Amino acid sequence: MSVRNLEALFAPRSVAVIGASTQPGKLGALVLRNLRAGGFEGPVSAVGLRAGEIDGLPIVAGVDALAHAPDLAIICTPAPTVPSLIAQLGRRGTRAAVVLTAGLKQRGEDGRTYEQAMLEAARPWLLRVLGPNCIGELVPALHLNASFAPGDARPGPLGFVTQSGALAAAMLDWAAARAIGFTHFVSLGDSADVDFGDMLDYLGSEARTQAILLYIESVRQARKFMSAARAAARNKPVVVVKAGRAPAGARAAASHTGALAGADDVIDAAIRRAGMLRVDTLESLFDAAELLGRRHPWQGERLAILTNGGGAGVLAADALALGGGTPAELSAATLQALDAVLPAGWPRANPIDIVGDAPVERYTHALRILLAAPEVDGVLFMHAPTAIVPAADIASACVPLLRGASKPVLAAWLGGVRVEPARQAFAAAGVPCFLTPEQAVQAWLRLAQYHANQQALLQLPANEPDLRIPDAAAAAALVAHAVRQGREWLDTGETAALLAAYGVPFVPTKVVQGVEQAVDAAAALGGPVALKVVSPQVLHKTDAGGVALDLAGSDAVRTAAHAMVATVKQRVPDAQVTGFVVQPMVRPRRARELIVGLATDPVFGPVVLFGAGGIAAEIERDRAVDLPPLNGALARAMVARTRVGALLRPHRGQPGVDEAALADVLLRVSQLACDLPEVVELDLNPLLAGPEGVIALDARVRVRAWSGARDGHLALRPYPRDLEARFTLGDRTLGLRPVRPDDGERLTAFYGEMSPEDLRLRFFFSQREVPSSQLARFCQVDYDREMAFLALDGGTVAGEVRAICDPDNRVAEFAILVAPGWRRRGLGRSLLERMAAYLAARGTAEMVGDCLMDNAAMAALARATGFRVADMPGGLHKLTRPLA
Missing domain, CATH: 3.40.630.30 (Gcn5-related N-acetyltransferase (GNAT))
Structure with missing residues (x-):
């Protein structure tokens, strides 16, 4: 990560356009026209193939002909010319370049891509490169338009960074129509050098930038990105639109965890862990930035809805419920205070319907009561126009209450021209305004999610005892042995030993080779047993007919074993049955089937997964993922984010599961992920959780060779x-x-x-x-x-x-x-x-x-x-x- 020489990129004192042309349709001509039309106040130079002039500006032939080295060069020439131009500029003293040229992924005669050659030419001079294949950058406060965008950007408080050049051009036009301004508007293109991590570091400490907006298609260097994102998000709001939420098709995975932990879940986890906010659309991106830029004291998620129309209140309440929000439950004291100012027969519930004929005083009285109510964390103020009281009068009376409000207030002025003055009055008082109840509620939900992410970023977990790993060295040796043998999956005995080494509760397991040995093992265990097939070709044993439960007595075990071999070979013709696993039947009282696992994302590395387990885990798709390392608070938050998490708590007189034991398993899997980069997939499924504790009934572990630093596989550096x-x-x-x-x-x-x-x-x-x-x-x-x-x-x-x-x-x-x-x-x-x-x-x-x-x-x-x-x-x- 580096902000070195980024001042030359974003605050240059002089600029040169390399590839300037007198032909109006050429890229160099367009860029030069934008640069000069933007009003950049420093010296502007033009470099072309041959000397000439364009609109009174001399064009010199070649970089060496420049009278002075520019701080910033904008390169518009063909891909093969870029590396040598970067080298010449570096020697002259230029320290930043915007490379608009596409096609640098092609290889030159020396076998290197032009992009590789460009970076190697820039490295000796620490010359920073934006692009290639980008639309450029705009810094409105400096009147710098170093781009070929079809328009300019107005000054404002937002920093916007995008990977898509086409989107950048459209966004400029759209933002202009909404009067949205920017401190920096940056197109990264292929991000060969300057990337999201660099931009987050730069904009996170840039005084004029009040919020940072990102349009992300891909992240390359996860640890750099996470470090920069966490630092920036502590200083100001960072809002993200991540493309690719719906994958073209589900990727094949050998384990339930691998199938469930999709790339979109992982980027969600990364954004949440960094304290940023993710939104779905570009419109939401700017709405969220405007909302978060208004720093109201945050108290909690309980929302009171104040409305003069019952239908609008119902729509808002529905949107809040469907979004998982929390309506405020009005206390007896608040209800009594509202009874004194509202008409008899009002619903005495949230939403607070003050009825369509409400005079100005009814609005102000009700609003004052809700702002003072301790059980209300925020207020959604809604008004539909009536012929009784002008909306502007209501707004004028309420604005003094809102200026000193100690909790967030959002507004939905329903309608158009008749409520526009009221909407403007609220906006001028710092109240975010929306056109519909649903939009306002979505904004509240985004605000709640943002503060939840910030709380996670700045949490103070309880003082917890050190996690004791019984034998980490034995686990590392076991995994290394399997990798040296070129095996992809640990066998059942190795899996049991690995879990034991990390203190993960696992059902007692005997691995045998033949049918009669299985019979003997079952007799030694006593009581009913579970019998499972052992075959390198069979990973999902139930699907292949490789599991038999509740076998009591030698005859039952023998019969089941013979039948299992026949069924497995019928369903998986190439399966080689090498033996059986014999385990005692475990029947914890009131136990739930869960899944805890570990998967490896190609960008962010290992992720820990929790959710509903059993054979229907992939169908229910009730899961939460997070990046290791975890602590107790993060582990408990993972459980709380799932539907099954609510079912694990005590209810209707029934005890809940042992939450401490469940969190402990998540922490141990997280520690295993941190310690053993060779472990790329792990399933504990089903993991039975009950009031007396948790125990895994089945597990599988996938490994592969690792040659990097021991913690280099992690997006977040663990405790050293x-x-x-x-x-x-x-x-x-x-x-x-x-x-x-x-x-x-x-x-x-x-x-x-x-x-x-x-x-x-x-x-x-x-x-x-x-x-x-x-x-x-x-x-x-x-x-x-x-x-x-x-x-x-x-x-x-x-x-x-x-x-x-x-x-x-x-x-x-x-x-x-x-x-x-x-x-x-x-x-x-x-x-x-x-x-x-x-x-x-x-x-x-x-x-x-x-x-x-x-x-x-x-x-x-x-x-x-x-x-x-x-x-x-x-x-x-x-x-x-x-x-x-």
């Missing part, structure tokens, strides 16, 4: 356990480890020891405590680009040091805080040195920080550990230490 250590300070031994998401309670206690002065010196402003939202951010670090080490005295935090790297890994900004009882004992120095060593090992060039000038202890510590301390404006010291 290898950085855990212990060190001695004086007569005490302390633990050192990276911060974890469940460290919220520890850090709360740590910051609670600090005086207001301690917190002022650390955070540069006075505060008595660290807010929970900030604590969540301190616990939920992205290990791929930031690190926080805790020094632990037992379970108590003695000190912490943090560093956040820029996207280019050139500079890391650090902060440090030591508990009062550990000061002047060398802990601060030890933490700083350990962070410096970590950053140097990952290739970071420089460690920097700021401290207040009256923080003499920090300045002294910095000098003692090799930092240069320089005075800065504003009463600050700048601390700098090279790490090369």
Whole structure:
């Protein structure tokens, strides 16, 4: 990931068009015309095949003929010419180029694609390339139109990034009709260099951009994308339209998990996990951006619907129910307050129908009551025009209440010309307005989903015990052995051993080779047994007739085994039956059949799946997926997102399933996914879950060779356990480890020891405590680009040091805080040195920080550990230490 030299791309001081032409229909002529018509204020140059002139602007023959190197070059020449042009521009000092040319996937005479040659020519100069095969970029505030789009963009608060050039042109026209403006309008094209990760990093910290909109067709570098998306989504709303929601056809998969975990589910999981919001249509993209850009305090999902028309209220309530939303249940106090201002006989329920003849006062009284009601998290205000009171009068009376509202309010002014002044008055007061009840409810549901994703991004899970894996080393050796033998699937015995090594409950299993051995194994187990065929060619045993249940006695087992062999060979003619699995029948009381699994997405890597299980798992398609690593809160959220999840809770006097045991299985599968990149598919189906616990009755595991880094297969870098250590300070031994998401309670206690002065010196402003939202951010670090080490005295935090790297890994900004009882004992120095060593090992060039000038202890510590301390404006010291 890199934002290096992107300023030259998006804020150039000079621009050159390479391939400028005097022929009006040529691409170079169109681009030059757009650039000049847009009013770009810096120098504009033109380079063509031969010297000439176009509309008074000289055309020079070749890059070397330019008087000065442009910051930005726009290349419109044929594909074979692009690599050499990039090399020439780089040598001259240009650091960014927009390559509009298509066809760079073709190969040249040296066997390389023109795209490969272009990137290799750009690399020595760190020259950034937008495209190729793109429509270009527009930066309205700079009057920069470096594109061949048919129109220009107006200035505004939105950053828009798209992979589709054709869509970009249409969107510009559509946005202009709706008076929507942009800070940046960028077409990525083939994304050979600048991609979504780079754009998220750039726009996420760009001050003018209030929200980021993405149209995505594909993601290539999942970890880069996720790191940038999580960083950007913490700063501002990021809304995504992802094309390809409905696949052309279901891909074949050998396991239920592989069939259920489709690519669209995975991108949904990635978007949710990053704290972004996904919408279905381009219109929804802009609606969501407008909605999220209005920062109303968010309290929860309970919506009250206020309407002057019963039919409109019913439509809104239906849309809310069908969308899985939560209507507010009005309290007795709220009903009593409404009774005092509404006509007798009003429905006394939500929707709150104030009747079509409502005067202005009835609106304001009802709205004031709902805004004050603690059981109401948001209000949908709806009005259908009547001849009794002008809509504009109602709006004028309600606007003062809305300006200071402590909860979100949305409006649906139903109608056209007669309600337009009212709609404009609400919009001017910051209230999002919609044309229909259904549109307004959909907007509320998107708002709720966005805040749920943000909450997941900044959650503080409970302090959970470390997940104990009984024998991870044995599991790794077992998998490696199967891979060396070139096998794709673990046999039943290996599968049972792998699950045992990770502590996943699995039914006791005996694997035998022949019929009589199966009879003996059943007798040894005692009681009824299940018999299953073992054959490399049979993966779905039930479909092949390879499962027999409730077999009691030797004769029943013998008869079933012989019949099973015959049936399997009839249904799967090439099947080689190598034996049988014998298991005791397990009948947990009130158990549910579930599925827990692991699949591998070609882009985002492993995903964990949960859902309704059994032989109908693929038919019911009731599932949730998420990216590992999981924690307890994420595991429980996966269960809650499914229909079967509601059936697992206690109801009608019946106990629920052991939720802790179920979450534990999800965590263990997640840990297995993190530890063993060779495991690409895993099924626990059925996984029986009951009040007494969970147990898997069948499992299959698919493996393949892996040659990358041990965690390189993951879209999210997991907790780096290898950085855990212990060190001695004086007569005490302390633990050192990276911060974890469940460290919220520890850090709360740590910051609670600090005086207001301690917190002022650390955070540069006075505060008595660290807010929970900030604590969540301190616990939920992205290990791929930031690190926080805790020094632990037992379970108590003695000190912490943090560093956040820029996207280019050139500079890391650090902060440090030591508990009062550990000061002047060398802990601060030890933490700083350990962070410096970590950053140097990952290739970071420089460690920097700021401290207040009256923080003499920090300045002294910095000098003692090799930092240069320089005075800065504003009463600050700048601390700098090279790490090369």
